[in-house]
Amino acid sequence: MPKSFRKYLIAFVTFVSGLYFFLEFVLPAEIGDFKFGAFHQQISWGFVAMGSMAFGLGLVNILFVHGGKVLRTQKNWGNSLALILGLVVMLIVEGGGFINAESRVASWQRIESWRLFSQKVRSDQSLKDANSSSRVEALIHEIDETITEAEAEEGYLSFKRIDGEDQRNALANSLKKHLQELKTAAVELGQGYRKIDGETAIEDEDTAFRDSIHAQLEIIALHEKFEAKAESTVQSAKDLSQIIYDSGLNQKFLSLLRNGIFIPLGTAMFSLLAFYIATAAYRSFRLKSLEASIMMIAAVLVILGQIPHGPTYIWDGLPSLRLWLLENLSTPAFRSIYFGIMVAGLAMAVRMWLSLDKSPLSLDEE
Amino acid sequence: MEHATPAVLALIVIFVGPVLYFIHRAKGGHSIFVRRIPGIDAIDDSIGRSVELGRSISFTSGLSGVTPTLYACLGVLHHIARKTAIFRSKLFVPSSDPESLVLTDATIQSAYRAENRYGSYHPGMLRFLSEEQFAFASGYQGLMHRENVGAAFLFGRFAAESLILAESGQQVGAVQVAATTSAEQVPFFLVSCDYTVIGEELFAAGAYLSDDPVQTGSLRGQDFVKSFILILILIGVAQATFNTVMGVDSGSIVKDTISATWSDLASEEAASKEKQNAEEGGSDA
Numbered sequence: 001m002p003k004s005f006r007k008y009l010i011a012f013v014t015f016v017s018g019l020y021f022f023l024e025f026v027l028p029a030e031i032g033d034f035k036f037g038a039f040h041q042q043i044s045w046g047f048v049a050m051g052s053m054a055f056g057l058g059l060v061n062i063l064f065v066h067g068g069k070v071l072r073t074q075k076n077w078g079n080s081l082a083l084i085l086g087l088v089v090m091l092i093v094e095g096g097g098f099i100n101a102e103s104r105v106a107s108w109q110r111i112e113s114w115r116l117f118s119q120k121v122r123s124d125q126s127l128k129d130a131n132s133s134s135r136v137e138a139l140i141h142e143i144d145e146t147i148t149e150a151e152a153e154e155g156y157l158s159f160k161r162i163d164g165e166d167q168r169n170a171l172a173n174s175l176k177k178h179l180q181e182l183k184t185a186a187v188e189l190g191q192g193y194r195k196i197d198g199e200t201a202i203e204d205e206d207t208a209f210r211d212s213i214h215a216q217l218e219i220i221a222l223h224e225k226f227e228a229k230a231e232s233t234v235q236s237a238k239d240l241s242q243i244i245y246d247s248g249l250n251q252k253f254l255s256l257l258r259n260g261i262f263i264p265l266g267t268a269m270f271s272l273l274a275f276y277i278a279t280a281a282y283r284s285f286r287l288k289s290l291e292a293s294i295m296m297i298a299a300v301l302v303i304l305g306q307i308p309h310g311p312t313y314i315w316d317g318l319p320s321l322r323l324w325l326l327e328n329l330s331t332p333a334f335r336s337i338y339f340g341i342m343v344a345g346l347a348m349a350v351r352m353w354l355s356l357d358k359s360p361l362s363l364d365e366e
Numbered sequence: 367m368e369h370a371t372p373a374v375l376a377l378i379v380i381f382v383g384p385v386l387y388f389i390h391r392a393k394g395g396h397s398i399f400v401r402r403i404p405g406i407d408a409i410d411d412s413i414g415r416s417v418e419l420g421r422s423i424s425f426t427s428g429l430s431g432v433t434p435t436l437y438a439c440l441g442v443l444h445h446i447a448r449k450t451a452i453f454r455s456k457l458f459v460p461s462s463d464p465e466s467l468v469l470t471d472a473t474i475q476s477a478y479r480a481e482n483r484y485g486s487y488h489p490g491m492l493r494f495l496s497e498e499q500f501a502f503a504s505g506y507q508g509l510m511h512r513e514n515v516g517a518a519f520l521f522g523r524f525a526a527e528s529l530i531l532a533e534s535g536q537q538v539g540a541v542q543v544a545a546t547t548s549a550e551q552v553p554f555f556l557v558s559c560d561y562t563v564i565g566e567e568l569f570a571a572g573a574y575l576s577d578d579p580v581q582t583g584s585l586r587g588q589d590f591v592k593s594f595i596l597i598l599i600l601i602g603v604a605q606a607t608f609n610t611v612m613g614v615d616s617g618s619i620v621k622d623t624i625s626a627t628w629s630d631l632a633s634e635e636a637a638s639k640e641k642q643n644a645e646e647g648g649s650d651a
Contacts, residue, residue, distance in 0.1 A: 026370045026378070028628035051465050058464035061494040068490070076512065262501075269500035273526065276533040276558075284557040337549045340566035343591045345547075346378075347385045347584045348434035348569055356389060356580045357437075357572075 011355035018353035062087065093257060096250040104245045108237035110146070114139060114182075115230035118189075122223040125216075133193035140186045147179050168247065171240040178233040185226040192222045298325055372631060373624045380594065385587030392583030400582055405543055405563035406574045409442070412517035412541040412560075413449045421516025421540075422456035426506065426531070428546070429499065430522035432465050434569075435547050439521040440473045441572030441581075442545075446519060447477030454486055460493045460509055462502040467494055503527035507534040520544040520559070521568060524551045532558035545571065 024037045066080035117139060125132045153160045162168060196215050245251060285296045304310030305322025351357045370378070392398050416423050425443050430436040443459070450457040459474065461467045471492050478487040495505030507530060510518065518535040520528070520542065528544075528551040535542045536558055544555035545563030555562045563571065566588070573581030602620045609615060 026375045029369050054464040054468060057467055058494040058497075061467060061489075061492060065490045065493060262498075265504070266498065266500040269504050269530065270526065273529055276529045279533065280529060280554065280557040284553075334549045337552070337565040339592065339595055340588075341547045341549075341569075343381065343588050343595070344438075344566040344569035345434045346381055347588050347591075348438055350382050350385060351389075351580060351584060352434060352437055358576070358578055358580070 104241040107241045136190045143183045175236045178236045182229045185229045189222040381591045384590040388587040389583035392579035398582040405561035408561040416516030417453045423517045424458040424515045425519040427522035428524040438569045445575045451478045451481040451483040503530040510534045518542045529554040
């Protein structure tokens with residue numbers, strides 16, 4: 001692609017994308033029946049998808065820099081090897097976690113689909129769907145099969161009990177109970193439908209109408225009962241799958257890596273701040289100039305106003321003085337900085353949007 | 367999704383207008399004065415000192431994602447990378463954001479090409495350390511010590527790790543220039559770095575270094591916008607003072623105007639039409 005064409009293409013795409021987001025922000029959410037941002041979520045997902053590709057580039061950079069060091073056994077190559085090994089281990093463990101999470105979700109999603117199926121059958125029934133009865137029979141059959149599979153520890157749900165794991169066993173029992181209750185509710189629903197189907201012709205029209213209304217209400221109540229039961233069964237399956245997921249080897253290893261190594265190391269780095277603040281404070285409190293002296297006096301007043309000893313032993317007006325310093329001197333100064341940053345950011349954004357700047361990325365194309 | 371109120375739309379137009387006007391003027395050949403910024407002046411001095419001592423140079427944009435701030439930082443990186451290309455000095459660019467990594471790499475390559483030293487460019491100059499804040503700080507600290515950095519430039523958005531980064535530069539005796547849009551981190555940089563560029567000066571750095579009419583014109587436009595904001599603040603202060611002295615609570619003109627939404631305007635318009643119709647109906651009767 002010619003470089004000049006590439007330049008114009010980038011400018012065009014930047015302008016169109018910027019225009020969309022600008023209009024999405026400034027226009028009202030709805031102009032009559034027209035919604036400008038109707039597909040905003042999908043467009044945002046597109047950007048997220050593009051951004052996620054960049055993670056691969058970070059990975060490539062790490063492998064390039066540290067892999068090269070290891071292959072050439074350059075100075076400190078052992079550190080690079082440790083980094084690469086850590087990376088590979090984390091990738092495997094996180095990948096395993098992802099697969100487990102998928103199967104965990106599948107375990108309760110099926111039950112959730114039964115609830116949605118019931119809602120669909122209910123709405124179709126109000127449109128005089130003749131197949132409602134057979135659809136409910138199929139639902140009962142599926143619930144029955146699921147219970148049989150779970151008891152045999154074959155399906156996506158399992159009632160498997162493990163010695164010593166009381167919480168898991170209790171949840172497995174609870175799920176089994178919920179599923180059986182759900183089946184009962186489905187059977188009752190099926191009976192309700194059979195009752196409607198079994199009704200013979202009734203001579204009196206008024207009686208027929210009254211019976212029909214009564215039957216409809218009964219069916220709705222049975223559907224609602226089934227759906228409520230399905231909801232509690234989903235929760236029960238979620239709880240059980242969560243505990244199975246957490247007690248899996250993969251999650252235990254991941255927890256060790258994350259909670260046992262990664263987070264403590266981050267916390268250790270954070271704790272270094274305490275020492276660095278002390279040395280930095282020492283440097284800033286040296287009375288080198290008038291500005292440094294003013295800063296030191298202000299800092300001492302704020303510190304004394306903050307700690308309980310200041311008002312107790314020195315002067316009880318110190319907390320108010322501290323607040324005055326922060327609210328009337330510090331805050332306005334910060335705000336003025338922010339105003340400048342926001343205006344400069346806006347100007348920079350407009351220059352980027354309209355591709356007015358000589359881009360630092362492509363000066364060689366000028 | 368948050369939507370702008372009509373007043374915010376008007377403000378955007380008022381803010382952008384002077385910027386575009388002065389860019390146009392600067393492009394037309396009007397010279398615009400940019401005041402000296404010691405921190406930006408110090409960039410070339412720090413590079414020179416580092417080159418003389420045979421030490422490497424580091425530049426980081428901290429936790430900046432792909433934002434206008436990063437774009438401003440890349441202008442400075444471009445300048446630094448051109449200098450390191452000329453002096454064949456070692457440059458390290460530790461990064462914490464994979465998305466900005468690509469842009470940063472393109473900037474370094476562009477700078478080396480501009481100086482006809484692309485042969486000296488090496489992808490290992492760019493170091494992706496970690497997205498996690500303190501893992502990044504830890505990696506940066508190690509890099510500063512291992513590579514014996516002589517000049518460190520910290521431009522961009524920083525958070526609690528700012529002091530760790532700046533102190534590690536102090537420990538190795540590097541000349542440090544920091545510029546951040548994170549106002550809370552400015553005090554840490556002030557006490558740990560040799561030069562600190564505060565807030566919007568970071569955005570001015572590009573104009574200062576390149577003398578590009580678009581950037582200098584934009585700077586002048588920003589000054590006008592800030593004057594306008596100052597007037598708004600003075601109106602707000604005057605009204606608040608008046609309300610306090612007179613003991614009235616009439617709300618705030620500025621706040622009420624800015625927060626009025628499109629639907630508020632539509633309902634006001636509908637109400638006024640209704641009123642007009644009622645009046646017309648009354649007069650007909």
